[in-house]
Amino acid sequence: MKAISSRDNPAVRRLHALAGSARERRKHGETLLDGAHLLTAALQVGWPLKEVVVSDHGLAQADIASLLERAAGVPVLHLPDRLFAHVSPVDSPSGVLAVIDLPAPPPVKTLRDTVVLLDGVQDTGNLGTILRTAAAAGVADVLLTPGCAQAWAPRVLRAGMGAHFVLRIHEGVDAAERLAAFPGPVIATALAAGARNLYQTDLARPVAWLFGAEGQGLSAEVAALASETVIIPMQGAIESLNVGAAAAVCLFEQVRQGQRSS
Incomplete structure (x- = not known):
């Protein structure tokens, strides 16, 4: 787990850009998952996480601690609460988020079902x-x-x-x-x-x-x-x-x- 405390850190700047800009998401080919529920849903279907970001408050939550164990092997960034709020894509920070790659467009095929x-x-x-x-x-x-x-x-x-x-x-x-x-x-x-x-x-x-x-x-x-x-x-x-x-x-x-x- 890597601890970061500066808003000027390149990783923090990248996370902040991904949270607020569609252009930056397309540029980096990445987006953010916010919250333990969404990360759990991704892990359940085997969706690859590139990086997990957790706050001080998040580390104190049992469900998030369990989630970090399930995501063993994924790099983890630890941010103070104030810095996590800066990169959070939502108004009420959840305490944990993850970076994933934007998926490739699905194949074009004839649509026959609803x-x-x-x-x-x-x-x-x-x-x-x-x-x-x-x-x-x-x-x-x-x-x-x-x-x-x-x-x-x-x-x-x-x-x-x-x-x-x-x-x-x-x-x-x-x-x-x-x-x-x-x-x-x-x-x-x-x-x-x-x-x-x-x-x-x-x-x-x-x-x-x-x-x-x-x-x-x-x-x-x-x-x-x-x-x-x-x-x-x-x-x-x-x-x-x-x-x-x-x-x-x-x-x-x-x-x-x-x-x-x-």
């Missing part, structure tokens, strides 16, 4: 939540258009809670090109007249789901790819849901229908 396409989703919490929901619903491939937040940003990873390690995440995709040969319906949620009730729509089949940005929804180009539109029935004066909540409702209605038909 897939989620996200268009311009920039909120890191929403993006991570949708990735987690997709993984929980059994989706294997998630496509992100160029307007989305960086999928492997530390805050997205934290919100995903390990989903990144079991998904194939395709960034910067051309939506029309990737969905051109999709064998099932391409479905978008909409408030417009003519949209079918979600619960009256046949979802016991492969579906390409389209979910758009938090404010403006789908771009015109992506919306035009939809072969069907559905609406989520809501009570009272509420007209719409957060995109993360809408994705959860749609994906788990599909899960429910699939279980009923099996």
Whole structure:
């Protein structure tokens, strides 16, 4: 374990850059995992850790001490709490983080099973939540258009809670090109007249789901790819849901229908 106490140390400067800059993450080909839960999820699937960073507070936590034992052989940096807070990618430092390599893009292949396409989703919490929901619903491939937040940003990873390690995440995709040969319906949620009730729509089949940005929804180009539109029935004066909540409702209605038909 190597102890560092200076903010000017090159390792500290690199960690600080990785925490806050997508450009620096791309430059170094690395990103940060924050928190014992996320590091544990990575170790459970054999995801390689390049370096572990722990604070004074972290070393005093039994779960983090156990985690360091599981990560035996991985270089460890020990930072004072104030310095760890400086490099932490979140507002409330967890006491432990790890450096990993950004993964290579997954291979391009014909999509035949249910897939989620996200268009311009920039909120890191929403993006991570949708990735987690997709993984929980059994989706294997998630496509992100160029307007989305960086999928492997530390805050997205934290919100995903390990989903990144079991998904194939395709960034910067051309939506029309990737969905051109999709064998099932391409479905978008909409408030417009003519949209079918979600619960009256046949979802016991492969579906390409389209979910758009938090404010403006789908771009015109992506919306035009939809072969069907559905609406989520809501009570009272509420007209719409957060995109993360809408994705959860749609994906788990599909899960429910699939279980009923099996």
